[in-house]
Amino acid sequence: MESANASSPFGDARQIAVERAIAEFRAARPVAIRSGSTALVAFPVDGATEAAMAFLQRGDGKPRVIVPGEKILAAGKWIRPVAALTLEPFTMEALDAYFGRDERVTAAANGSFRAADRAEVAGLALSNLALLLPAVLVADAGASARDALPLLTVDAEDVFGFRDREAKALKIVSRAFVPLEGAGSCEFVVFRGGDGFRDQIAILVGNPTPGKPVSVRIHSACLTGDLFGSLKCDCGEQLRGTVRAMAEEGGGAVLYLDQEGRGNGIANKIRAYRLQDQGFDTYDADELLGFGQDQRRFDFAADMLRLLGFTSVRLMTNNPLKIKALRDGGLNVLSTHRVLTRPTAQNVKYLAAKRDKAGHLLGDAGLDTFDSGEHPLSPARHP
Numbered sequence: 389m390e391s392a393n394a395s396s397p398f399g400d401a402r403q404i405a406v407e408r409a410i411a412e413f414r415a416a417r418p419v420a421i422r423s424g425s426t427a428l429v430a431f432p433v434d435g436a437t438e439a440a441m442a443f444l445q446r447g448d449g450k451p452r453v454i455v456p457g458e459k460i461l462a463a464g465k466w467i468r469p470v471a472a473l474t475l476e477p478f479t480m481e482a483l484d485a486y487f488g489r490d491e492r493v494t495a496a497a498n499g500s501f502r503a504a505d506r507a508e509v510a511g512l513a514l515s516n517l518a519l520l521l522p523a524v525l526v527a528d529a530g531a532s533a534r535d536a537l538p539l540l541t542v543d544a545e546d547v548f549g550f551r552d553r554e555a556k557a558l559k560i561v562s563r564a565f566v567p568l569e570g571a572g573s574c575e576f577v578v579f580r581g582g583d584g585f586r587d588q589i590a591i592l593v594g595n596p597t598p599g600k601p602v603s604v605r606i607h608s609a610c611l612t613g614d615l616f617g618s619l620k621c622d623c624g625e626q627l628r629g630t631v632r633a634m635a636e637e638g639g640g641a642v643l644y645l646d647q648e649g650r651g652n653g654i655a656n657k658i659r660a661y662r663l664q665d666q667g668f669d670t671y672d673a674d675e676l677l678g679f680g681q682d683q684r685r686f687d688f689a690a691d692m693l694r695l696l697g698f699t700s701v702r703l704m705t706n707n708p709l710k711i712k713a714l715r716d717g718g719l720n721v722l723s724t725h726r727v728l729t730r731p732t733a734q735n736v737k738y739l740a741a742k743r744d745k746a747g748h749l750l751g752d753a754g755l756d757t758f759d760s761g762e763h764p765l766s767p768a769r770h771p
């Protein structure tokens with residue numbers, strides 16, 4: 389049951405409570421989570437200290453660690469979808485041994501597992517919303533723990549409903565023209581709502597006509613690739629290549645979404661890169677951290693396009709999830725066009741994993757015949 393009386397002068401009270409809880413988690417402070425008659429105190433593993441662990445031990449009952457199924461699978465056990473683990477002893481040392489210095493599971497769990505309850509799962513969902521490592525410490529909310537600090541309280545069901553409500557609350561907040569190299573004057577339209585912490589941006593290239601079919605690229609933010617030209621992925625080339633192609637072909641719309649690291653956030657993406665340096669591929673590294681294959685949602689992209697006046701699109705992507713999301717969102721996807729870049733020595737393994745494990749439409753993109761001795765830095769083919 390979601391909490392009643394949802395409206396306030398400042399918006400939906402359920403959203404406000406969850407936004408505040410996210411801020412508490414990011415600042416490494418505890419939050420109380422209520423579910424029916426149960427209440428617990430939750431604290432993110434990302435940011436745990438001896439003092440925080442001692443605080444949780446003052447609650448009622450045994451404190452525990454809540455971890456997703458992916459993490460347990462990585463530990464050689466299979467508990468789905470979310471498990472509560474009793475950590476013995478409940479100390480930073482034991483936590484470090486469990487998560488390891490690289491955020492990997494380096495030790496089999498000493499304690500016992502059980503399926504997590506609703507409030508515990510909400511704690512984990514909150515760590516995901518806060519873009520932290522997906523693991524949370526919890527204890528039953530005893531009087532002594534509550535008294536130590538006035539805790540922010542949030543309802544478990546409000547946490548679960550947060551992203552849906554956020555995606556639906558999308559609105560345009562500003563727009564202006566920005567000249568882009570090789571693409572002329574483009575209009576940047578900024579939306580609030582959707583995914584992540586920041587705003588979503590639509591870049592209108594050329595002069596696409598509302599009501600008419602439009603070329604669309606849905607692009608998730610990649611700081612390393614888009615901004616710094618990282619060779620580990622194909623993002624920067626795809627972004628610039630699609631803008632260039634749209635400018636040459638009479639216009640289009642790029643949706644630039646706040647979904648760094650496939651929705652895991654920059655800190656977790658860099659943690660995953662560290663694991664990739666040890667030989668894990670892009671999906672195995674995320675799984676070791678406790679993430680599923682892809683945390684992103686694309687449903688609100690259809691709403692962004694509708695707010696801009698577009699209902700029929702030619703979609704530029706290799707990702708079947710994006711195609712499905714726009715169709716499910718009620719848009720008419722007239723055609724899909726792959727966005728191929730030339731593989732490099734540094735990204736060929738990444739691209740092959742996307743094709744082989746996530747079904748990206750990269751079939752004949754030269755990945756299997758790639759010779760790392762040849763043209764590792766060649767410019768991208770036009771999409």
Ligand SMILES: Nc1nc2c(ncn2[C@@H]2O[C@H](COP(=O)(O)OP(=O)(O)OP(=O)(O)O)[C@@H](O)[C@H]2O)c(=O)[nH]1
Nearest residue numbers: 606607608609610621647648649650670705706707
């Ligand atoms: N977790 C994680 N995210 C990554 C890694 N490499 C790149 N990313 C992120 O992956 C996302 C790539 O986004 P996109 O370029 O929109 O898309 P895509 O899903 O590959 O689909 P298309 O390019 O449309 O075919 C961005 O959010 C990047 O930050 C990685 O190794 N691990």
Ligand SMILES: [Zn+2]
Nearest residue numbers: 610613621623
């Ligand atoms: Zn990238």
